Amino acid sequence: MTETTHPELSTAWELFDSGDQRGAMRTLRLAADSIPPAELAPLVAKLAESSGFEDLRTSAAGLVARPDDATALYAFGYDCIERGVSALAVPALRASLDASQRQGRTPRKSGRWGRKPAPPDVAPRKVLVELAVALEDGERHAEAADVLSEHDTLTEDWPDGYLLAYNALMAGRVDQAARVFGALAAAPEQWQPAAERIARILARVATAAPExxxxxxxxxxxxxxxxxxxxxxxxxxxxxxxxxxxxxxxxxxxxxxxxxxxxxxxxxxxxxxxxxxxxxxxxxxxxxxxxxxxxxxxxxxxxxxxxxxxxxxxxxxxxxxxxxxxxxxxxxxxxxxxxxxxxxxxxxxxxxxxxxxxxxxxxxxxxxxxxxxxxxxxxxxxxxxxxxxxxxxxxxxxxxxxxxxxxxxxxxxxxxxxxxVREEWLTGPRDRARSSGPVRSGRFA
The missing domain is CATH 3.40.50 (Rossmann fold)
Incomplete structure (x- = not known):
């Protein structure tokens, strides 16, 4: 087990060492926001290796080597989302967003004696969108809407503005959702189904406004x-x-x-x-x-x-x-x-x-x-x-x-x-419910 000052991380290591990988990951998910991403990464790398997730193992190892690097943080967060552990992605992507914005304000340097260009930094907007996706995956819709609103100077209409409208709506902020969605440019073809889905939700809210x-x-x-x-x-x-x-x-x-x-x-x-x-x-x-x-x-x-x-x-x-x-x-x-x-x-x-x-x-x-x-x-x-x-x-x-x-x-x-609602009922396709929405309920972990 790796030495750590975080009790939850110690517990996760103990569970992993005892063969309870699911318990270890469950513990990490619940504690992710309170532990620096680079300190989580060694155990995540072990869990990824045991599951055959070479992409996540590699990015976790990269984060261990470069704990404050925006690109390493982004790669780790992105792979966490891809492997269904978005809770672990959130703190890494928050840190990446901060680091990428700082890098954007720092003059770029070439390699030694100018032999090679410096490696490209990850774009803050790219990190912001992935952060919103990670928060949305965890149904942390208010946080997703807040971070997109806070960094609105970085955003574009699609998918950024759509993500803001959707997460605001899932957080119960109907007025904000309607305002943002109504101001978006026409959706590109790949985003047309998403635009139609949110339009249907807003129409149903107008028909029978939830109390x-x-x-x-x-x-x-x-x-x-x-x-x-x-x-x-x-x-x-x-x-x-x-x-x-x-x-x-x-x-x-x-x-x-x-x-x-x-x-x-x-x-x-x-x-x-x-x-x-x-x-x-x-x-x-x-x-x-x-x-x-x-x-x-x-x-x-x-x-x-x-x-x-x-x-x-x-x-x-x-x-x-x-x-x-x-x-x-x-x-x-x-x-x-x-x-x-x-x-x-x-x-x-x-x-x-x-x-x-x-x-x-x-x-x-x-x-x-x-x-x-x-x-x-x-x-x-x-x-x-x-x-x-x-x-x-x-x-x-x-x-x-x-x-x-x-x-x-x-x-x-x-x-x-x-x-x-009889006129709105039985209209449109039967979309899958992608979120439990503004009404929160307790659930098994």
Whole structure:
């Protein structure tokens, strides 16, 4: 283990030396902002080497050799982003931005006796954009908007101005986002999809302005175009209506179907049939939905119109099939019961019952403990899908009262929102939710 004065870094080294590489990286992510990048770099190099990430290993070693060099800091930060550890990139890129600006104010010198030109310095704007990307990756949107605003003399419209508008919007700063986006020059072809996406979000905000940074349902519609039909009634102060871990119930599934009925009635939508997706969880829920709504059920056929497509969890469905749901078909409605908000699916559902980080289906293998505290898990229910679906149909769609801290979650409030947005609902492609937005919730590390 390397000597260090930072307790978190010492812990990370101990975890690495014990063979717990994931634990070491998790510790580094959480402590990255409090440890100088060059002091992190030796352990990052070891982790990268053990994972076969030669690019990151090389740039980490380069940072060890040149701890204050703008280019070395930038290379390390860039590779951290590419390898999915943007938290480690942020402090390195902040330091690179400062160093690159200082270098820009220092006269450049040639090599000894003028034999070779000095190596080029990394451009401050280039560093700034990567810093904004790293902050955005970590959903640190307010920080991204602030650093771009602070250094606006370095920026151009694309992608810099777009990044400012997008991150301001994800931070809940709607006025700033609209002002910045409205002033941008026409988007180059490669940025056209991003421009269209942010335009759709701003249009939905104008239709149904979310009521502050605790309005999960309002912001969910603004960001995804979908309607969230229930809110978690537990730990509202920290979770704001989302779930972290949930062992789902048949009653929750039944409530979700009733809330789906509420949305369809409020928006005047009348699907002709239910499309059954091929995974077991979706098949069970789809059969129950067909019975509850009085619709015929048949295997889902891509491109079929006027179909209610039912998914239990889109992340558990065939990815190619899910990606094919991005572009809309007339009359088609995509319903997902359990939407993962920390790892959003490839498309956003038109209606989601709940937002959850980790979910166990009611008929899946379930964790249970005896009165003595011994683990005694319940095995998965392997009965035919029709039998399990019948139990959802007969379950009581009861609203969980929770711990008494959460605001009321009525069908009437959902219906009112659905009526208000009915013209904007089911328009445009089903974009993936790239951020949880202004409404923050606790999550597992």
């Amino acid at each position: 502050g940074d605790r309005d999960l349902r309002g912001w969910h519609f603004a960001l995804t175009g979908g309607l969230l039909s229930t809110l978690s009634p537990y730990g509202f102060t920290s979770m704001t209506g989302r779930w972290a871990y949930l062992q789902d119930t048949r009653a929750s599934c039944r409530l979700g179907l009733e809330r789906l009925r509420t949305v369809l009635a409020a928006t005047g939508r009348t699907p002709a049939s239910v499309g059954l997706l091929p995974d077991r969880n979706s098949e069970v829920l789809g059969l129950a939905a067909a019975e509850v709504l009085g619709l015929p059920a048949e295997p889902y056929r891509p491109g079929a119109a006027d179909v209610l497509v039912v998914a239990y969890d889109l992340n558990e469905c065939d990815r190619q099939l899910v990606v094919g749901l991005r572009e809309r078909v007339p009359g088609q409605v995509l319903f997902e019961h359990a939407t993962c908000w920390t790892d959003p699916p490839a498309v956003s559902a038109d209606v989601s019952t709940l937002l959850v980080q980790t979910v166990v289906a009611p008929w899946g293998e379930r964790m249970r403990f005896t009165a003595d505290g011994e683990r005694d898990d319940v095995p998965a229910d392997e009965r035919p899908a029709e039998e399990v679906a019948a139990e959802i149909v007969t379950a009581e769609p009861r609203v969980d009262e929770g711990d008494g801290e959460a605001p009321a979650d009525s069908a009437e409030a959902l219906s009112a929102l659905a009526e208000r």
